[in-house]
Amino acid sequence: MTSNNHSPRIVIIGANFAGLSAASKLANNLNVIVIDSKTHFQWTPNIHEILSDVKKADGVRICLHTVFDKLGHTFINGEVSKLSPSSQTITLNDGCKLQYDILLIASGHTRENYGVLGATEYAFGFRSSEEVETIKTRLLALLSESDKPVHLNIVGAGYTGIEVAGEILRKYPNNEQLKINVIDRSQRLLPLLPEKLASDIQMELNAHKVNLLLEHDIQQIAQESIYFADKTLLPSDITIWTAGTSLPEYLKNTSLSSTHNGIIVKSTLQTPKYENIFVAGDAASLDQPMAKQASIAMDMGEHAAININALCTGLSLTEVRIGPKPVLFTLGDINTYFVYQDLVLASPALSAAKEAVYQLYMAKLTAMLPLEQKVSGLFSRLISTEKLILAEILKCRPREILTRSKLI
8 A cells, every 4th residue: 555645644553542532633634544453442441330330331432433434534443463664564464564654653552461371361351341241241140150159359459450349349249259359469559559548448448358469479370270479379260350561562573662661752752763653642651651541641642643733734843741630540339539649539429520531531532423323322321320320329328428538
């Protein structure tokens, strides 16, 4: 495939938060191709709520074909196997090669198993609504088959692992049959967040009989067991892997400079060696590290689009400036936490704020859809919101909400 002589060919790898945001801001007179291995964008910060039926899979997904048809861009549902910056060529898994004039890498990170034997075969991932639906179905089946204990192990005590534990507790409160373990090699929960928050979460999990296995190094995962480096083992009917991520394979063997955190970029989001290659989202590594948050990835994607538009029209590029952003995350219906730098607030009432963030960003993203699909998606999301807030009101008397609200 060759580039249009009158319009530079811009290829975006990845239609997640950064890629989709960038595509929506690129001028519609440009020749834009977007590549993604998935057919749907997914609002992954809320997929854990599928476990408890607070969300349905359709409520966190947007059809990419429809979005890019509306934007006038070309969408290729495929997976990149090789990137050759010197020849400006991308190779897909099916052997198809594409030339680009300008490239935006927005493919984010993929699951990282850290060399643990059996992790791929026997541990469920937690990076898509499809994976969550599989776990949900499997857990329900195991609990329904007999009265024997069901051992559920969550590997990883970061954001995702904690929210997974919370949603399972929401769905199955006080279930004596269910034995939940959270496993991590770190010394504490949520190592990237304030320690006082980790202590509060640990107290809540202990109160709900969730067993924390910190400073445990997993050596192997089998179909019904987890083996640790100290030769001990743990029974496991379901193992959920939320332990970490890394760059996709196609980015690990290129001439692009990288760190453990991502591809090194300048403040304009261009790579130092190739000024026609931009990187945004989790795959980007700036001098000043940025948190791996959806809202930050979206801002980076929009800024990359601004600079690509400028590059195409001969204007000056601008430096990206994104400050720290607050974090909202839930521990099921036990509590919701607001974190901004060292400030930590906890209150069940904050679940409405987290839901509002989801509604706001999904409304922004679905603005690119046809009217009929916009209305249908809004109706579906409002039903889930009503269900969530109603459940909180019915479960918590005002005095209880005040009791559980605190500055940590």
